[in-house]
Amino acid sequence: MRITVIGGGPAGLYAALLLKKRYRDWHIEVYERNPAGATYGWGVVFSDRTLGELREADYTSYTEITDNFVIWDTIDVWYRGQLTRCRGHVFAGIARRKLLAILQARCRELGVLLHFEAEIEDPTQFISSADVLIAADGVNSVVRSTFAEVFRPSMVLGTARYIWLGTDKVLDAFTFIFRETEHGLFQVHAYPFDGNTSTFIVECSEDTWRHAGLDQADEAESLAFCQQLFSDHLGEHRLLSNRSRWIRFITLRNRTWHYENMVLLGDAAHTAHFSIGSGTKLAMEDAIVLANAFEEHGDDLEAVFDEYESLRKPKVEAFQQAAVESQTYFEHVRRYLHMEPVQFTFHLLTRSGRMSFDNLRLRDPTFINAVEHSCASDDGKLSAALFVPPPLLTPVRLGPTQLPNRLVLALSPDVGARDGVLPEAFVSHVLDGAHRAPALLLFPPVAVSAEGRMTPECPGLYRPEHRDAWATLMEQVHASTSARVIAHLSHAGRRGATRPRRHGLDLPLPPEAQWPLLAPSPLPYTPMSPTPRAMDRQEMEQVREAFVRAARLAAEAGVDVLQINMAHGYLLASFLSPLTNRREDEYGGPLENRMRYPLEVFQAVRAVWPEERPLGVTLTVSDQEPEGFTPEEAVTVGRELKMLGCDFIQVAVGQTTPHTRPAYGPAFLKVYSDLIRNEVHIPTVCGGYLTTADHVNTLVAAGRADLCIVSLEDYP
């Protein structure tokens, strides 16, 4: 078999040597456009797991690579001039140049033909001259772009600028440095890779980069700028440049990784942001899996490539997902500069979702001890106490009220009310919940009027007898537990008059049982839903007064916390979303208008709700639909609410229309909670399927949420 490899990086060389090792009679050639000794990267990082695979694949090169490894176990985070350290991670670094030299030597030893300074402009010549064409020619792959209509590459450009530098300072840890300047924030990702040198990547936002004049700076000026900026860290050491320039990271994905006798490997097939390291790891794993596939399927290329792609693609995509989360974190890291160092570090370490509170406790109990002491103090500095409770059991302030822990227990949505009155069975469900010792008990939506009910079985707060029943309930809860109750006031809007949700959502009641629906615009929720009436001013006043009346009744009944629903496509949320609000008056159009009515309702409720009791909002943070309400808009609404005296926000996404499909899974709301909490600076309540104490501890300790919603279904 004749194999041509385009690209003499780690993926290409490793694939060539692994194949040549198994098939000594195959003719394998590698074409590399650079000279043999040249390389434009500094060091590469491996995590411990990769090493076992290298060992199995080729013991000779494995020994040589590991002999040249620099190994360390620490992550250092320099932030506000202070060092926070977390140990117990295993990293190994090697100079890229050294790695390539080892692989080249091993290739030669096995009889792979290496051609350097061989630029391939037209790869099609190899389609017929070789049996297999391995395209390992990097992110700008010529092979891939020649057959772009088959591989269908997608490239997403990052928003940050970064420059890949080296330094002769020898680091002993993976080092992050965050440095605020008059131009904005700069951050460094640095790690050692041999006995004398370290990689030193400097990154900043596009704005900061321009403001600092770096868009006009040449290589020497950029180097001098960074040298000066980090002089306190570098001391007498120097930053080094090697054709380094400020670039933006490209995340590359391909629809398919093979075509006819061609197969893509490494960066030619996929890239993942450098902040979670490492392209080299993925590239070499690609080579291993490809070689194994040849072993299994011999010269049946279709089977070989199918096997390779089906094994590698899901793994690489999961890695890319984590990388995107990490990249997004660094692009928005300014959002977290209000955090104290320990929390900031914990947040950074848990950014991609691959590491949690429990994982880190196993790696570095001392660090997690500091995290716990930071959570247990009022100001985020370290508590002086010898022992402190885990984050989920630490107290938290919600407006005027101090809560004993971070747990919000969601009560069953199956209330079974008649005319808004809570049935006996539900009252005992509430009391059972209170005895599970959450800080708060969250009611399912409570209607502010009979027309505002979602189903005939919704609880209500619109009649004196509702108040009396709630008053009895509150007395019972308070008499035997310290739990507080949230009444979650809602008007269903166009999602009203539906059947109880035993068999599904938004199934309309039979026509004779329906009541008229209200909405900002006359758009039915589903094709089967009745069309709502567009609210006129008088109806808007009536609904606002219904919210006020419900708040008064709740206050009189002794309800502890009130929450107003502006989520999931119910009435107030449907004013916020451009998908559901098509009004042409001052309540429709730009966000300023769309949020006017929800804010008016909030203000009116705030005016009658006792100041000493918390008042919050459930807010849709994203419609997750094209043209819908966006996270940026949610931040604006959140800021307005905060100014008007909102004490907390519970985050929600989707359900604005029946077509939304959030990426459901454990903790799927955490990014939205993180956004609102750290942009608006307001306490957040986060649900989204949190089923373990580890979920809650991780969210709370990282400052992604203040309170977490758990469900009895997950804690029977």
Added chain:
Amino acid sequence: MNVGIGLPNTKHDITGEIMVTWARKADEGPFTSLGVLDRMVYQSTEPLMTLAAVAGVTQRVRLAATIIAAPLRNTVLLAKQAATLDLLSGGRLVLGVALGARREDYEAVGAQYRGRARRFNEQLLTLRTFWEDHTAVGPRPVQSGGPPLLVGGMSDQTFARVARYADGYIHGGGPPRAFARAAQRARAAWEDAGRPGTPMLWGMAYFAFGKEAVEASRQYLLDYYAFTGPFARRIAEGLLTTPQAVRQFIRGYADAGCDELILFPGVSDPEQLDRLADILEG
């Protein structure tokens, strides 16, 4: 967790007699349900008609359509067939539905492939009203609100559908780990939708015992799933071939919260059912 058994309705050598034998044995054995597969362009029997045929020779087991491609079918007819089957079987029908991945099946019945997701949503929305309301299109199903409706698939949209329209989720097969991940997505969607309780969770897998049966089953799986490309081999490798593999698999699914696991035979010989029954009872 309950364990059901699949009927061999996609095997080339199937006869009425074999099918009825399977159904009788299953009804007498430790199984709680009978499953059927759906494929248009294949030498397979139509799933709802197959269930109707075996409804008459069984008393106890649930009859589970696992999984039929709903958009290939007229909605009113599907609603009526399901209601009929539920009525005639005394309320034993479970209806698993999904989009169906094969374009050729759509072309064969003259159904539009494009826009099938939206049509599927509309079907899910309407099916229930035929069963719940006393529309002119009868009959009334025995089970209140109609047969349990399970939605299959793996996309984000699948789990949104489960929470919005269905009574539960049916997984298409894979190791317990994969099932557990999918089950979590279904539960997350369910909770977010404010549905009471938890979704029903169903799983499926293939088994074959004995050298010849194992070999024939692998060939069958490679052929039946050829349309999935490289995954056909994964599926063939996942075949459960030993008592220990079956037990471990069942335990894994039970731990992941599965309510009902349907084990499909790789060959049509009813002796395979006896061997599986022995393992379950042993």
